[in-house]
Amino acid sequence: MAALTTAIARTLKKNKNAPIKPRSASRHNAAPLTLINPLSETPATIGLDYMTYEQLDEFGRELDTVRQRVLDDLGQKDADYIRRIIRLHKAAEVLGRIGVFMPFFWPAFVAGIVLLAVAKILDNMEIGHNVMHGQYDWMNDPMIDGARYEWDNIAPAQDWKHGHNYIHHTYTNIHGMDRDIGYNMFRIDEDQPWYATHRFNLPLAFVLMLVFEWGIMYHGVELDQYLHGKITKEDFQGRKKRAFRKIRKQVFKDYIAWPVLGLALVPFVGWWAPLAILGANVAANVIRNVWTFLIIFCGHFPAEVQTFAEEDAQNESRGQWYLRQLLGSANISGHTPFHVMTGNLSFQIEHHLFPDIPARRYPEVAEDVKLLVEKYGLQYNSGRLSKQLGSVVRQLAKLGHKPSDPYKIGNSPESKALRRAKREEAARRLEESRAPQLTS
Amino acid sequence: MGIIRKALTSKPVASLTSPFTVDHYLEQIHPMLAAENVRARVVEVRRETGAASTVVMRPNGAWKGFVPGQHVQFGVEVNGKRRVRVFSVSSSKAAKKGTFSVSVKAHPDGYVSQFLHQELEPGTIVYLSQAEGEFVLPREVPASLLLVSGGSGITPVMSMLRTLRDTRHSGQVTFLHYARSREDEMFTSELDEIAATTDFRVVRVYTRQPEPGAALAGRFIVDHLKHLGVDPAGTLTFACGPAGLIAGVRDTYAELGAADQLRMEYFKVPSVDLDAADATGMLSFDDSKMEAFNSGATILEQAETAGLKPDFGCRMGVCNTCAIKKNSGAVRHVVSGEVSASTDETIKICVQVPIGDVNVAL
Numbered sequence: 117m118a119a120l121t122t123a124i125a126r127t128l129k130k131n132k133n134a135p136i137k138p139r140s141a142s143r144h145n146a147a148p149l150t151l152i153n154p155l156s157e158t159p160a161t162i163g164l165d166y167m168t169y170e171q172l173d174e175f176g177r178e179l180d181t182v183r184q185r186v187l188d189d190l191g192q193k194d195a196d197y198i199r200r201i202i203r204l205h206k207a208a209e210v211l212g213r214i215g216v217f218m219p220f221f222w223p224a225f226v227a228g229i230v231l232l233a234v235a236k237i238l239d240n241m242e243i244g245h246n247v248m249h250g251q252y253d254w255m256n257d258p259m260i261d262g263a264r265y266e267w268d269n270i271a272p273a274q275d276w277k278h279g280h281n282y283i284h285h286t287y288t289n290i291h292g293m294d295r296d297i298g299y300n301m302f303r304i305d306e307d308q309p310w311y312a313t314h315r316f317n318l319p320l321a322f323v324l325m326l327v328f329e330w331g332i333m334y335h336g337v338e339l340d341q342y343l344h345g346k347i348t349k350e351d352f353q354g355r356k357k358r359a360f361r362k363i364r365k366q367v368f369k370d371y372i373a374w375p376v377l378g379l380a381l382v383p384f385v386g387w388w389a390p391l392a393i394l395g396a397n398v399a400a401n402v403i404r405n406v407w408t409f410l411i412i413f414c415g416h417f418p419a420e421v422q423t424f425a426e427e428d429a430q431n432e433s434r435g436q437w438y439l440r441q442l443l444g445s446a447n448i449s450g451h452t453p454f455h456v457m458t459g460n461l462s463f464q465i466e467h468h469l470f471p472d473i474p475a476r477r478y479p480e481v482a483e484d485v486k487l488l489v490e491k492y493g494l495q496y497n498s499g500r501l502s503k504q505l506g507s508v509v510r511q512l513a514k515l516g517h518k519p520s521d522p523y524k525i526g527n528s529p530e531s532k533a534l535r536r537a538k539r540e541e542a543a544r545r546l547e548e549s550r551a552p553q554l555t556s
Numbered sequence: 557m558g559i560i561r562k563a564l565t566s567k568p569v570a571s572l573t574s575p576f577t578v579d580h581y582l583e584q585i586h587p588m589l590a591a592e593n594v595r596a597r598v599v600e601v602r603r604e605t606g607a608a609s610t611v612v613m614r615p616n617g618a619w620k621g622f623v624p625g626q627h628v629q630f631g632v633e634v635n636g637k638r639r640v641r642v643f644s645v646s647s648s649k650a651a652k653k654g655t656f657s658v659s660v661k662a663h664p665d666g667y668v669s670q671f672l673h674q675e676l677e678p679g680t681i682v683y684l685s686q687a688e689g690e691f692v693l694p695r696e697v698p699a700s701l702l703l704v705s706g707g708s709g710i711t712p713v714m715s716m717l718r719t720l721r722d723t724r725h726s727g728q729v730t731f732l733h734y735a736r737s738r739e740d741e742m743f744t745s746e747l748d749e750i751a752a753t754t755d756f757r758v759v760r761v762y763t764r765q766p767e768p769g770a771a772l773a774g775r776f777i778v779d780h781l782k783h784l785g786v787d788p789a790g791t792l793t794f795a796c797g798p799a800g801l802i803a804g805v806r807d808t809y810a811e812l813g814a815a816d817q818l819r820m821e822y823f824k825v826p827s828v829d830l831d832a833a834d835a836t837g838m839l840s841f842d843d844s845k846m847e848a849f850n851s852g853a854t855i856l857e858q859a860e861t862a863g864l865k866p867d868f869g870c871r872m873g874v875c876n877t878c879a880i881k882k883n884s885g886a887v888r889h890v891v892s893g894e895v896s897a898s899t900d901e902t903i904k905i906c907v908q909v910p911i912g913d914v915n916v917a918l
Binding site for chain 1 (some may be wrong): 568571572574575576579580581584631633635636637638639640869870872873874875876877879880891892894900901902904
């Protein structure tokens with residue numbers, strides 16, 4: 117009876133943070149579970165096409181071992197690496213800013229734009245993204261502490277971390293939970309309902325590519341979540357406030373303060389000097405946006421990447437969680453400088469398996485992952501940038517067309533009826549689970 | 557330098573470097589170059605006793621100086637990992653310009669103090685905070701002063717004593733120190749010298765190996781003050797040492813109605829028992845000044861049970877939302893079983909269970 121009451125209490129609380137099961141003091145070495153179905157103990161079905169539950173558990177243990185091996189080996193060389201990248205970032209930024217102050221000598225000016233863009237990409241990917249995952253927290257250096265780091269990007273760190281580190285990395289590719297499937301804008305997966313706006317999948321994606329950092333910021337404000345009543349007004353207003361504060365800072369720096377300093381050049385160069393500097397800053401940010409957009413879209417949206425339904429993932433084991441990450445990501449092959457510029461997110465699969473180990477270890481970890489993939493006959497999605505990009509573009513184009521199946525159209529009477537039926541079923545179940553409480 | 561530093565830390569400069577600080581750029585030129593981050597270069601490491609060392613440092617321009625009695629957060633990097641401990645400044649405020657020192661007793665299982673004592677080399681760059689702490693000599697030193705210390709608690713009062721000597725303080729100063737033995741005592745020869753060359757009364761009590769003919773013996777009792785002719789009610793007193801000594805002094809002063817004259821600082825070594833059965837010890841939430849008996853659940857769950865509302869996300873060690881500083885104690889990872897006992901490290905509290913006493917910044 118007590119257990120049932122707890123189950124009911126949990127249902128009533130509607131805790132969307134998916135509590136892990138409470139563990140007794142003696143059982144605390146057991147792996148936590150992610151998604152809990154409060155009404156059923158049935159284990160998740162993810163991965164049964166590939167292996168048995170025993171094999172899934174074994175798979176989870178094997179990956180845990182890989183993870184621990186890397187953690188035990190972290191040390192000076194990892195610290196030196198990230199400091200070298202930070203040095204490279206600062207050098208590129210300073211040289212870039214000097215370069216764009218030379219609009220009278222176009223080779224320096226163009227080199228300045230490129231260096232500034234490289235600096236922003238390094239900060240965005242290999243430094244910002246990875247540091248904010250807590251990959252370097254073990255170093256205990258306040259300058260590269262995941263909780264305190266703020267990046268050179270319009271999106272405020274705090275809200276990006278919530279949406280990315282928590283929601284996207286925990287509920288990866290689960291429909292209705294991972295807000296990063298198509299970013300509420302695109303139909304990128306067969307199982308997403310089609311709406312009329314998806315006809316513009318491709319042109320919209322092109323526009324988002326140019327202003328990607330603004331898109332990430334807007335995504336983190338979670339207006340849609342607020343309108344659907346999924347976050348509170350205070351939460352939403354806090355997000356809005358942080359976003360505006362960050363926008364002010366970034367816009368002031370890139371588009372006002374530095375161009376205004378360019379006024380000093382007017383007597384020597386001409387009235388257009390500040391405008392050239394403004395243009396250079398816009399160009400550097402756009403280059404960064406295009407690059408990060410391409411890497412991120414190619415890491416998750418190629419056709420073979422799998423998505424999951426919430427029901428499939430409920431009560432999943434650690435092995436199943438790992439498998440979902442593996443099947444839900446795609447790698448991009450390339451040479452070392454390419455991987456550095458992607459923040460090693462070209463190893464998106466390894467990043468999703470181990471989001472908090474330093475990204476420079478992903479190439480090494482990939483070898484272990486590939487062995488496991490072979491052992492269990494799994495799918496390992498990897499390909500050149502052009503191949504993955506082609507796949508993403510084809511997906512966007514294909515899935516933008518109105519599907520013939522009415523159940524795949526969001527606004528069709530059939531879909532509406534289906535959603536209504538689901539709501540009623542959920543209400544009925546809740547009612548049913550309450551009934552014993554009333555009789556007692 | 558003052559104007560340059562002011563300019564570098566000003567708002568206009570910050571808005572040009574946002575979201576980074578100017579120090580992010582300066583440290584790329586030279587690690588000691590900084591507008592705000594305090595760094596220091598080790599000048600000398602002096603062995604005080606078999607187990608204690610003094611580290612003399614030359615801080616960069618960001619260092620704002622100290623008041624005798626204050627401590628400083630001291631960080632060294634070993635194998636890529638910065639380890640930070642709090643140490644008391646031991647040097648005189650009037651000492652040679654541009655340097656100061658901390659003195660440290662090496663604890664058998666204290667990683668940083670052992671490293672300082674055995675491996676720290678001159679020339680190493682260390683990461684500091686500004687000096688902090690309220691246990692300080694007042695600007696106007698009163699006519700009658702008592703400094704009581706035990707063991708390595710001597711360091712902050714040594715800084716006071718040295719400063720009083722160097723500023724030729726003319727009031728009455730009594731220095732009462734408890735050490736196990738003469739070999740175990742820090743600064744022995746300098747204390748002998750101060751006793752011989754100043755009017756200060758320097759009294760040391762060796763609790764385990766008393767000097768033949770010593771007037772005082774054993775641990776601190778009220779008779780020691782009576783014997784020295786110190787009137788607690790009229791004497792500003794600074795006491796620093798292990799919790800036992802401090803408790804004794806505090807009770808004595810309370811009984812004599814002299815509590816308002818007493819300033820105290822003490823240290824306590826948390827108990828870490830790696831072999832203990834699951835749930836022992838206390839879990840302390842430092843920022844909210846709360847304590848709870850370790851229930852064996854994760855720190856996140858225990859904090860929630862205690863009524864705190866720490867940030868959390870995935871609750872499975874992936875998203876880093878719940879990462880906070882663990883100030884001291886040992887924790888075990890719920891997935892890997894890995895035990896981590898170093899002080900001052902960042903942990904994800906959703907997957908860490910305390911082993912013994914643990915103190916976290918919550």
